[in-house]
Amino acid sequence: MDSVRNGTQPVRLEPVPGEPAATATIEGDRALLVADYHAGYEAGLRDERGVDVPSKAADRRERLLDLLERTDASRLVVLGDLMHSIGDPGGAERGELEVLFESLPTSLSVTVVKGNHDGGIETWLLDGEWAASTDLPSVEVVSGSGGALDGVGVCHGHTWPAPSALEGDVLCFGHEHPCIRLEDEVGGSRVERVWLRGRLDPAPFRSRPEYAELPWLEDGTPPRLVVVPAFNDLVGGTWVNLPEQSFLSPFLPAGLTEGEAYLLDGTRLGSYRSV
Template sequence: MALVEPVPGAPAAVADVGERAADSVEAADGRTGSDASRERALVVADYHAGIERSLRREGLEVRSRSTQRRERLLRLVEENRVERVIFLGDLGHDIATPVGAEHEELDALFDALTVPVTLVVGNHDGGIGDEFDVEVTPPEGARFGDVGFAHGHTWPSPEVLEAEAVCVGHEHPSVRLEDDVGGTRVERAWLRGPLVAAPFEEYHGHTIDAHGDLSVFPAFNDLSGGTWVNVEGQEFLAPFLPDGCPNAQLYLLDGTRLGQYDHV
């Protein structure tokens, strides 16, 4: 199996996180350890629990889909026989510590999961590590085995960038497709391609062996919108895109390869 393998038809991937060094992250209670174990992990980005509350504040009438999100995630855990779930940032939606419906959704999610959880901290995850017993990474991400993980709202650490495969979220990549009669539709998509070291070296101020492949994950939450990466004038959210992966290829969730993102 490849180090990071998208799950066909789903905004998720299975990653071989190798002999995962536990001392590269900090548990919610502050404990660290040096135990290592080989694991297959389900990786999802931008879950955005409680997003409906925010949408209603903006005037949109949206019923909660928390149960559907949770059940879909649980099915993916069971079907792919993973030992861990890695949330690639923005597990919650509010910037502050989760309260109300968001807190209830996260509480129900953690109660239902039967495998350990790692949260790669994103810009919407304030306070989750304090409220719930989950393992959390630093904002610049962490590396497990040969796979590096970061949310993407800030520059990943050199350790993350020097992994064989690098996974980020935050961008919510989407593609606008047009048919022969002018109709359009927007679909969530993957961006995948080789890293280019130069922009990361400029930011960090030293040489970085960034030689692996970058996977920019689609948002798990289908209400969260996204960057239409093939539409002129759309700007990327991540500070290192597109320069850090200028030849990224676009893939639909079903695996269809559309070609280089700026040529679609």
């Protein structure tokens, strides 16, 4: 997909065919990157909208565990919104997350980038009574503005990224849940999750003082952007090929140039605006 430079060695960021996930090498580890897991989403639908949807918690967990095994990953990077509720998780959501982390290999290293739905996730995932009494993988929680993981820039996407996240050759983030709406000639339609890829456009970043020292801002090659599709297949998202749809991220679409859409199976659709 995209090459990033890790020290002097180029690193490949590769999508997992057919899945909303990618792999990369981070600090010598094979890492699996996913975004927008939204544990407890079905409980949220019931509580917030009165919609009763059977829980797919077990399916989400098994899909993630299968991906970790298939890719031989020793590190998991969640690009935000591991949780669904805005505040502290409770009930079904807390139970889903506890079972998930108890099911992960204890040898796994986990990085959670805080999304706008992740609230006080560190208060129980790192410091709570359950975490203290359970044999869990090594877990770190980082700010939603993100940073660099051995040359791979990461953030969630709901805020402007940290300058350090823009110092490499690629920035990966979620939040947007990018989708396209496809129509056939008789009026039928379906919605598909997609990857968005393109080059960062410096224009909206130039007026923000926190980015003043970035070397590519005035002269150079800005990083590539990779918007990761939502892992949770129920959450919907931004239909990026419909002009009346508003993007969620504060730096999209203005911060994305040469943007192309790819289906999960790798099919290149071309410019997301013209699909």
